Amino acid sequence: MKLIYRYTFLILLTLVLMLIAVFAQNVTYTPGEFQTSNPYYPKADPFYFEGKIDWNLLGITQPQNAWDFLQRGIHFQDDLNDTPDAINDYQTSLSMNSIQSGTCQIVTLATVQSWNGTPPAQLTPAPCMFTVRLRLGYLLEQTNTSRAIQLFQEVLQIDPQRLGVNTLIAETYVIEAQQSTDPTTQQQAYANAVSAFQAELALSPVTSQSTALTADSANNSKVHWELAQVYQATGQNGLAASELQSYLQATQWHSDVYPWRIALAKSQIQTLQPQLKVK
Amino acid sequence: MSVRYLSGTSLFFLCVLVSGCGAQVQNTSDAPQVQFQRQQFQRPENCLPCHQRQYNELHSSVKSGYRNVSPLFNGLEAAANLVNGGLLRPVYKDSTVVLPDGTPLNTNMYSSPVLTETRQVQAAFCLTCHNANTEILGENTAFREVPQLPGFLASFRPEIFRPLRDYHLADANGNQLLPAAPGGDPPAGAQPSLGAAGITCDFCHDENGPDLNRSFQMDGFANTSLLLNQSNAKVGPFAFPVAVKNHFHVVSNDPNLIGFLRAGAFCNACHDVRVPRRNLTAEEHNMNPGGQNVSYFRLENLSTEWQVGPYNSTTNPFGTVVRCQDCHMSLFPYAGTSTYPVGDMTVTSPTPGVFATDYAAVPGVSTDQDASLPQRKVVEHYFTGVDVPMASPDELSARLGPGYPDPYATGTDSHGVPLGLATRRHNLLDAAVRISLNKTDTSAQLGQKFSVRLEAVSLTGHRFPAGFSQERTTYVQLSVTDNSGFVLYQSGYEVDKPHPNTGELAPDGNLDDEDLEHLHAVVDPGKHTPTYSTGTGTNGGNNLVFETGPDDGPDARVYVGAPEGLVLFRNELIHIFLPGDPIGRTSAAGAPVKAQGVHFEETFQAALADSVDNFRSLQPLHPRTYTYEIQLPTQQQLQTIGVTIQGPLHVHAQVNYEHFPPLFLRFLAGVTGPSGPTGNNLNLVDEARIDTFLKNIEDIASDDTTVTVTP
Numbered sequence A: 001m002k003l004i005y006r007y008t009f010l011i012l013l014t015l016v017l018m019l020i021a022v023f024a025q026n027v028t029y030t031p032g033e034f035q036t037s038n039p040y041y042p043k044a045d046p047f048y049f050e051g052k053i054d055w056n057l058l059g060i061t062q063p064q065n066a067w068d069f070l071q072r073g074i075h076f077q078d079d080l081n082d083t084p085d086a087i088n089d090y091q092t093s094l095s096m097n098s099i100q101s102g103t104c105q106i107v108t109l110a111t112v113q114s115w116n117g118t119p120p121a122q123l124t125p126a127p128c129m130f131t132v133r134l135r136l137g138y139l140l141e142q143t144n145t146s147r148a149i150q151l152f153q154e155v156l157q158i159d160p161q162r163l164g165v166n167t168l169i170a171e172t173y174v175i176e177a178q179q180s181t182d183p184t185t186q187q188q189a190y191a192n193a194v195s196a197f198q199a200e201l202a203l204s205p206v207t208s209q210s211t212a213l214t215a216d217s218a219n220n221s222k223v224h225w226e227l228a229q230v231y232q233a234t235g236q237n238g239l240a241a242s243e244l245q246s247y248l249q250a251t252q253w254h255s256d257v258y259p260w261r262i263a264l265a266k267s268q269i270q271t272l273q274p275q276l277k278v279k
Numbered sequence B: 001m002s003v004r005y006l007s008g009t010s011l012f013f014l015c016v017l018v019s020g021c022g023a024q025v026q027n028t029s030d031a032p033q034v035q036f037q038r039q040q041f042q043r044p045e046n047c048l049p050c051h052q053r054q055y056n057e058l059h060s061s062v063k064s065g066y067r068n069v070s071p072l073f074n075g076l077e078a079a080a081n082l083v084n085g086g087l088l089r090p091v092y093k094d095s096t097v098v099l100p101d102g103t104p105l106n107t108n109m110y111s112s113p114v115l116t117e118t119r120q121v122q123a124a125f126c127l128t129c130h131n132a133n134t135e136i137l138g139e140n141t142a143f144r145e146v147p148q149l150p151g152f153l154a155s156f157r158p159e160i161f162r163p164l165r166d167y168h169l170a171d172a173n174g175n176q177l178l179p180a181a182p183g184g185d186p187p188a189g190a191q192p193s194l195g196a197a198g199i200t201c202d203f204c205h206d207e208n209g210p211d212l213n214r215s216f217q218m219d220g221f222a223n224t225s226l227l228l229n230q231s232n233a234k235v236g237p238f239a240f241p242v243a244v245k246n247h248f249h250v251v252s253n254d255p256n257l258i259g260f261l262r263a264g265a266f267c268n269a270c271h272d273v274r275v276p277r278r279n280l281t282a283e284e285h286n287m288n289p290g291g292q293n294v295s296y297f298r299l300e301n302l303s304t305e306w307q308v309g310p311y312n313s314t315t316n317p318f319g320t321v322v323r324c325q326d327c328h329m330s331l332f333p334y335a336g337t338s339t340y341p342v343g344d345m346t347v348t349s350p351t352p353g354v355f356a357t358d359y360a361a362v363p364g365v366s367t368d369q370d371a372s373l374p375q376r377k378v379v380e381h382y383f384t385g386v387d388v389p390m391a392s393p394d395e396l397s398a399r400l401g402p403g404y405p406d407p408y409a410t411g412t413d414s415h416g417v418p419l420g421l422a423t424r425r426h427n428l429l430d431a432a433v434r435i436s437l438n439k440t441d442t443s444a445q446l447g448q449k450f451s452v453r454l455e456a457v458s459l460t461g462h463r464f465p466a467g468f469s470q471e472r473t474t475y476v477q478l479s480v481t482d483n484s485g486f487v488l489y490q491s492g493y494e495v496d497k498p499h500p501n502t503g504e505l506a507p508d509g510n511l512d513d514e515d516l517e518h519l520h521a522v523v524d525p526g527k528h529t530p531t532y533s534t535g536t537g538t539n540g541g542n543n544l545v546f547e548t549g550p551d552d553g554p555d556a557r558v559y560v561g562a563p564e565g566l567v568l569f570r571n572e573l574i575h576i577f578l579p580g581d582p583i584g585r586t587s588a589a590g591a592p593v594k595a596q597g598v599h600f601e602e603t604f605q606a607a608l609a610d611s612v613d614n615f616r617s618l619q620p621l622h623p624r625t626y627t628y629e630i631q632l633p634t635q636q637q638l639q640t641i642g643v644t645i646q647g648p649l650h651v652h653a654q655v656n657y658e659h660f661p662p663l664f665l666r667f668l669a670g671v672t673g674p675s676g677p678t679g680n681n682l683n684l685v686d687e688a689r690i691d692t693f694l695k696n697i698e699d700i701a702s703d704d705t706t707v708t709v710t711p
Helices: A002-024 A066-079 A083-095 A109-113 A131-140 A145-158 A165-179 A183-203 A208-214 A221-233 A237-251 A260-272 B002-022 B052-059 B071-084 B118-122 B125-130 B132-137 B201-205 B255-262 B264-271 B302-307 B324-328 B393-400 B421-430 B554-560 B635-640 B662-671 B687-693
Strands: B207-210 B226-228 B272-275 B297-301 B337-342 B345-350 B356-358 B376-378 B433-436 B443-445 B449-458 B473-481 B487-491 B519-523 B543-548 B572-577 B582-586 B592-594 B599-602 B611-613 B624-631 B649-658 B697-710
Touching: A066 A083, A066 A131, A083 A131, A131 A145, A131 A165, A131 B554, A145 A165, A165 A183, A165 A221, A183 A221, A208 B519, A208 B543, A221 A237, A221 A260, A237 A260, A260 B635, B052 B201, B071 B125, B071 B662, B125 B132, B132 B201, B132 B226, B207 B255, B207 B264, B226 B264, B255 B264, B264 B272, B264 B302, B264 B324, B272 B302, B297 B302, B297 B611, B345 B433, B345 B449, B421 B697, B433 B649, B443 B449, B449 B473, B449 B649, B473 B624, B487 B624, B519 B662, B543 B582, B543 B599, B662 B687
Parallel strands: B433 B697, B443 B697
Antiparallel strands: B207 B226, B272 B297, B337 B345, B356 B376, B433 B449, B449 B624, B473 B487, B473 B649, B519 B543, B572 B599, B572 B611, B582 B592, B649 B697
C-alpha cells in the first residue's frame, strides 16, 4: 500500500514538473509581449517577397533556403561590395529555386485556374523568384553573357511583362557583340539586341489613350538612345536617325539623366540624315 | 482503488496539460471598472480656459482638426470605399447587415470585442484611428455623426456617397448640418462638430491603457488598440497632480496609466497600420482566439520601427531611451545640438528630450481653492510631423471654425517654438537625415565611367520616411557639372510638363507639381456607371500608363542591383497580378492587356496592395551607401556639341522631401471628381489645389565634392 502511494506521489510529481516545464517553455503568449516572431522575416504566402530587406533585421545566422541565400547575396553585393560572395550566394539560391531541376515552378493561367479563386498559402514547388535571376544576370553581363541572357529570359518566363528585362537582354547582346571579334557573331548579337529593345518598347506602347493622358508622343528615351547606338554601330544610319528622333520626342517632357545627349542627338540626326527635320 | 485514484488524477492532470499546451493565450482580467463620474467626450474648447497653451498648440497640429477635413485623407478613404463597396464605413449595434456566413455585422473595429471577421476590421477602418471618439459616440443614434451606409458591396450607391468631412458640420445647437450635395461647401451657419476636432484632449487623456485584445499580435500595436474612458478622470503626466477647480475633472493618480501616457508605447495604437487584406508575400493572421481568419498586412510600421530600433534602447548617441514624446512633444529641434559619430560619419543634429519649464495649467483659474501651481517640465502639444495642410486658411476656417491657425504664420511662442506649422515641419525635416559624398572617386576620365558614392543615414527614431512611407517622397537630387556649370549628369530632377488628365494643358512654370522621372504613371480614376460593382473595373486604381523613366533607379537598384538612377527613400506598394488578370492598360490595338505571368507592379492605391516593400526607407542610425556609376561623354561627343569641359567636376547632392507624389494626388482628383465613380464633384483634390499647396521641401541635407577630370 505504501509503495502504491509512493508511486502515486512520484507520478504526480512528474506530471507537475512536466506542467512547469511546458509552461516555462513559453508556449503560452503573454499579452503585452512584443511580437513573438520576427516581423521583418516574411513568410511567403504563396509568393516570395521580391526585393531587399535590411540584412541586420532578418536575424538569419545561417541561410536555409533560396530566399535566405538571395538576401545574404544582396547583403554581400550592396552593403559589403563583395561581388564574388554575392555571386556564390545567388548561385546557391538558384540551385534551390531552379526551373531546370524543378525546384521552382512558373505560375501560369492553368495554375491559377486550379486554385478556384484563392491562392493557396503555399506552392509546391515554390514559385520561381525573379530578383535573384536579375541580380545574378546583371553581375555576369560582362563575364558570361550567355548565362546572363539565360537568366534574364527565365525572368521573362516568370513575368513576360516585367519592364526593363528585355532592355537587360538587349544590353547584354550589345556587350556580346562588342566583345566578339567574329563579324557573324557580332551581326547576330546586334540583331538580337534590336529585337529585345523593340520587345521592351512594345511593353509600354504609346497609344492614343496614353498621349491623351500625358502629352507624350514617345516613351522610353533610354531604349531609343541605345537602339540608335546599335543602328549606328551596324551602319544603319536611317534607322539610327529615326530612333534619335524618337529619343528627342521621349525626352521632350522628361529630359535625360545625361542631358547633353539631347544636344548630341540633334547634331547626330543632322549628320546621319540631313534631310530629317529635327523635332 | 489506488489505481483508480491514480488513473483519475493522472487523467485530470493530463487534461490540464493538454489544455495548457493547446492554449495560445492566457486569460487576462478585464480592465478595472471605472469608478469616476461619467463624462461625455468634451470639445477641446472646454479645456481651453485652464489649458490655453496646450489648446493653442494642439489646435495648430494636423492631428487635431485638419486631418478630418483634409482633402487627402478624405480622398483616400473615399477611393478605398469606392473600390470595395463601402466596406470601410462604420456599422453600429443597430446594424442589420448580415455577413456571408449568416452572422450579423453589428460591430466595427472599435466596438468588436475580438476581431474575428475581416468585415469587422474593415468597418470604420480609417475612422477608428482618426476619430475614435466619434465612432464610440455613434453607437447612440442621437450622437452619431458618420452614419452607416444604406448598402454595401453590390448594394453600395456611389452617387450618394459623401466624404467623411461632410458629416463633421453642425449648427449652433449641435445638430448635424450636411452640405446640399455630396462634397458641397459647408452650409450657412455651419460650425465644426465634435468629430471635426479629431484627436482631442480627451482622446489621449481619457486613456485607460492598451487594449491588447484588439491588436492582431496582442501587443497594443495598430487598430486603435487603446481603452478609452468616458469619465471625468483624466490621465496626465504628473505623479502628484493638483486638484481641479469645480471638479471639472479629476486627475488620475494611477501610476500605470501615467506611465503609459508618458511612454512611446502609447503611440503604438495608431502609428502602426495593419490592413485587413491578404498579403501575397508575407502571411500574417490575427493571433487572437477566433481571429485566425483575419489576415492582414503591415502598411505602416512607424511604431514597430521605433520599438525595435536603437532609440528604444541605450545604444544610441544619447545613451538613453528617446521616446516619441522626446522629439514630437519637446522643444526639439530648438533646444541645442549634439555632435556624434554614426558609422564613419560624424553628424551634428538637434538634441531630443529637452522640455520647457512652465505651468501645466493657467495659474489662478484652474486649481481647486486656487492652490498654487508649480512650474514643471511640460510637453508641447504641436505633434509636429511631416504634413502641412493642403487647404487655404478660408477653407480651414469654414470647416474648423473662425480663426483657425495659419500654417504659415510667423513668430514664435513663449517657449521659442515657431508658431507656423510649415516652419516647424521644415525644421523637423532638416533634422531627419545626413548625407556624405566622401567615398566618391577623386578623379575621372572623359569617355569613361566614374563612381559617385553617397552615404545616407537617418537620425529619426523610426525609419525615414515613416508612416505612410509609400507616398512620403524623400529622394536624392544629385548633379555632376563641370567648373562652368555644364550639366554632365542629373538624378532626382523634375521637368515642367502638361498634365492633360487634370486639365493642365501646358507647362505652368511650377516644378513642385511634377513627379520624379524614374517612372511615368497615370492611375485610372474610374468612371460612374448606372449600376455599381466592386473592384477596379469602373472604380479605378490600376495604372493606365506605366513606363520606365530615364532616371529609373528605385527598382533597378533593388531588383537588378544596378548602380544607377534615382535614390528614392519612398517605400513601395505592390499589386500582384495573377495570370489572366487585366492589368488596367490597353494594347496599341486597344485591347485590354492581361497578365501573362505573375506580374508585380507598383500601385498607388493602397487598397489594391498585396505586397509592401517597406525597406527602401532609411533605418535609423544605419548608414547606407548608394553608388552612381556615371558615364562621361567622349571628347568627340563634346566636340560635336561644341563643349569644352573645364575641371574640376562638381558633385552636389541634396535630400528633398515632398509629402505626396503628384501622380497620386491626380489620381485622387480623378476618382473623387465629377467624372469619377460617384458622378459628383466631392471637392477634395484638383489641379489648382495641387499647384497651390503641394510644396517640395528642398535641401533638408546636402553635401558637395569635387572630382578632377582628364581628357
